[in-house]
Amino acid sequence: MNAAERLGAASKFLLQSPPGEINDVLNDVRNIISDDESLQEGVLPALREYNLAQFITADVPGHNHHSIISAAARVVKADQEEGENIDRFWDPRSRTSFRFDHLSLETSEPEPYEPDAESEPFRSALETSTLSYLGAHYHGGVASVFPAPQSTTRFFIQIVANKYNPSNFWSGRWRSEYILDLEEKQLKGKIQVNVHYYEQGNVQLSTTHDADLPLPPMITPSNTSSASKVLALIEAEEGKYQASLSDAYAEMGEKTFKGLRRALPMTRSKLDWDKVLGYKLGAELTSGRGGFGAS
Template sequence: MASKQSTVASFVEAAPPGELSNVVADIKALAPNEVQSLEPAFKKYNEEQYTTVKVPGSSGAVLISAYNALADGRYYDSASQTSFEVDHASQKASNPQSHPLDSPNADLIHSLHKSFSTTASEHFPSSTIGIYPSDSTIALLLVANKYSPQNFWNGRWRSTYLFSPASNTLTGTIKVDVHYYEDGNVRMSASKKVEVAVGSGAEGVVRAIGKAENAFQEELNKAFGALAEGSFKGLRRQLPVTRQRVEWEKVGGYRLGKDIGGR
């Protein structure tokens, strides 16, 4: 049987996009003694979800991942060549320091930053990218968040690609996570693996990424259309003859013929 600590940690690690603070508030109310032991869970969540932070002195957001983690617990940004500390519980960055990019592919990484940033801004209303040397490959990461709590939904798009300059191959995964919670609790999680040969140079890499992501978006659109006209339509409760929603909490007091039938 899982321990109480591991159970509570699993709630943090599985928090829907944009709702970590709500999950933590529930934990504080239900298991306050476990909050102090959640640092590893916060770290895992931030790295896996590509949480973005604002580094003091930086003009834009920087994402957190295992790809830009340093041995001393700090993280770095290859674009600004800065390292920084992170408080994983509060998702705040601090103590920036110079961190020059040390990689034989430094010029290619800078070119990828420029091309990938341009493409991301064209396809996402708001997004953050990160590009980092990773062994013999280059990791290209993207996260795009869309939060609409007033409409009871939040969503996140994450892309992870590994480009090999030696073989001009690109492999990776695209993930989409959406949570809808008005009068219910529906969560959609979808992913797609990518493996393609690409043209040389930054433009060839980014062009292949754009093509893969557009194809995945089209697949999602077709799937949503099929669900709306099929499974979801079959599950949807039909309106009564009054064409108004039934107030189910008051159903015990309805007079069937008059209040529901309208007669």
């Protein structure tokens, strides 16, 4: 396998990293590449793709909150090609743009960033309602609301919540994104859940749920109080999905996982563990007597 093939394999491993474990995967693939400089340069596109897709969060310089790193948060300068690797993002909540290092996950070079004046009132109202919903349902979660480029009636509502528990060998991430189109009267969403259990094994859950919710007629761009009604729709949809996940877990525990193992051993009868211990003790005593007599 040549160097390019090794970098390609390393990039695929990174893109499949479970929540919160990409640094562990990166350290492992260092053994494949054996060249830190080439590794950092070669896997940077994969790291960027991973961070954007996974809604990695970042400290907003000069502010005491986090913002989501995503495609909707990217800042494209006038002299920049659309296909270029973009390392600058913005946080609408603080009206700040910043550079983001996809390897270290650190932010730098903050600059003021003014949002579109026409769409900002409704976006800000959406943000307020989203943060209220976040505080009620997602402990330690992060949410960002972005306006769609060159539109005053389309918005991206993004939510991410991470839970890492390496001491107990599990990690998980909830991601949800909703595209609100006030002109088309539509709210389209996607919920993605990834959970990894790795105590004496390797079990992963990866599930996606799509939602297409029609908006009531009273939700209009000029009515900022409509924002709370949008979040009420999201709350109802996510509540139903969480309930369905709980039902699925219960069914797996009662049916699926039980079907993966025998209820009884090959003898079709339960083991008598007291007898098993007796057999073992008897064998050891017999072995001990035989050894003593032979000497």
